[in-house]
Amino acid sequence: MSETERGRRGPIDGGEAALRIVTGHVVTPVGGPSGEVLDLERGAVAVRDGRILAVGEAAEVLTRYPEGPVEPHGESLVVPGFVDCHVHYSQMNMIASPGLELLEWLRNYTFPAEARFADASHCAEAADFFTEQLIAQGVTTACVYPTVHPGSVHALFRSARAKGLRLITGKVCMDRNAPEHLLDTPERAYEQSLELLEAWHGRGRLEYALTPRFAPTSSPRQLELLGRLAEEHPDVVIQTHLAESLPECGWVGELFPDEDDYTAVYERYGLVRERSVFGHAIHLSDGELDRLAAARASLAHCPTSNLFLGSGLFEFGRLRRRGLRIGLGSDVGAGTNLSPLASLNEAYKVSRMVGEPIGPFEALRLATLAGAEALGRADRVGSLEPGKDADLVVLDPWATPVLGRRADHAESTAELLFALMMLGDDRSVRAVYVAGEKAKR
Structure with a gap:
């Protein structure tokens, strides 16, 4: 399997607690020895009761959960906490x-x-x-x-x-x-x-x-x-x-x-x-x-x-x-x-x-x-996969002028991530979800 996989992980059943759907450019490592990465330019993460219900293409997740309020983050990256x-x-x-x-x-x-x-x-x-x-x-x-x-x-x-x-x-x-x-x-x-x-x-x-x-x-x-x-x-x-x-x-x-x-x-x-x-x-x-x-x-x-x-x-x-x-x-x-x-x-x-x-x-x-x-807790955190705690971070590659200028010329997700590593800081952290609850805008 290639390092970067464009695909999805299926949903799990949720309870009756409040639902929210976070959309953006979803990038997450996933479990397994191959080191694969899920990369969805128009992705979505459905969250309920502090847990991840589904991760996939935004159109598919929104169709499956039409009742959920959507919190859109445009082209910003949605990554694990x-x-x-x-x-x-x-x-x-x-x-x-x-x-x-x-x-x-x-x-x-x-x-x-x-x-x-x-x-x-x-x-x-x-x-x-x-x-x-x-x-x-x-x-x-x-x-x-x-x-x-x-x-x-x-x-x-x-x-x-x-x-x-x-x-x-x-x-x-x-x-x-x-x-x-x-x-x-x-x-x-x-x-x-x-x-x-x-x-x-x-x-x-x-x-x-x-x-x-x-x-x-x-x-x-x-x-x-x-x-x-x-x-x-x-x-x-x-x-x-x-x-x-x-x-x-x-x-x-x-x-x-x-x-x-x-x-x-x-x-x-x-x-x-x-x-x-x-x-x-x-x-x-x-x-x-x-x-x-x-x-x-x-x-x-x-x-x-x-x-x-x-x-x-x-x-x-x-x-x-x-x-x-x-x-x-x-x-x-x-x-x-x-x-x-x-x-x-x-x-x-x-x-x-x-x-x-x-x-x-x-x-x-x-x-x-x-x-x-x-830390022995990959069963609960570290990636955006159904069943895990809904810890998400939204990274804005246009948070500062220099970073934004580089982001405009990035030709791949890898280049965008690298630019964030080299030029990003807390200003790039657009939002944080802790166990499904938004903690920072």
Whole structure:
């Protein structure tokens, strides 16, 4: 099957809830190993009760659902809601702080910013701002780092639930190598994580993530207890950082001298499995990559952060060929933009540097369906297919003069997508539908 398929996916039965039909130039990856893309210049998505009923040619969908109010978007692209696999909501106040090497940057900027989350009112304000900005950028699913403070988790879950977002988060755990006021203990990390998990996991579109920050800030005992919690709750996400910088890798070797490599640290404590999401993963051996792939673990590619901190270049093509699940991450605040378009811009440039350029349709998949697969939620989000959550983003290729001028001369959907990746930003996000409800015009 060709990469771009002009066709349709059939409808499913719906209930009696309010119906709406969104029309425009529908472009979406679809499930399956061939990497196919559905491309409908005059397409439509029928939505009812937060779910997608049908995707197809507009004339056909409108004939099937004549009672539905139509929300037309002309020649704008209608794509799946974006998926951010790695982002820190606690770091919005320090985004674009002067770049240093990772460990210095943590000490000088990250830890002071996260200390403010001991205050409940700060948590609530920051959570609302963050979720509003996700929607403004077209992100409808995100896997997010809060702080060590349980209040930061409660605030983020409350805000995401109020907006209908699909959001995965969990208390950051660290009991060493960080400021004293940000440390917990192994036992407190286990107890607080369990309490938060029981309070929020599975409520609506919310899920819990066990979150050791990274190996250097967790003692073996803390990792052991978090591994026990992971064994007790095999359906939850595990998120952490892995091999982001060479100094970090060297530090891990000093802290865990009995392990063969960085990945082995997490393996020892049962933290490498399906729905384990490892941020960055730049400096890994072939053996580590093979073991991660065999465990069906996932990687979050964070290009703006990796470039900003000078951490290294993520070899997307090589890692994908090894069978790894890879999603896109903004990694704000080391990342410099919440926009998936900006992240794809940098991902493309990195791919050029390593000699394997990412194509426009492949990039769209990375920011949508591949991210959903990495998080273990491709059954619900990541593509516009009947039965999935109705998370849609409308991208306007004429949102700015320069982008519009390029769009006028685009000769294919691939060129239009590429122009949006290179020149687009939040101004290109014309509308966002979160579980079928319009959240942004």
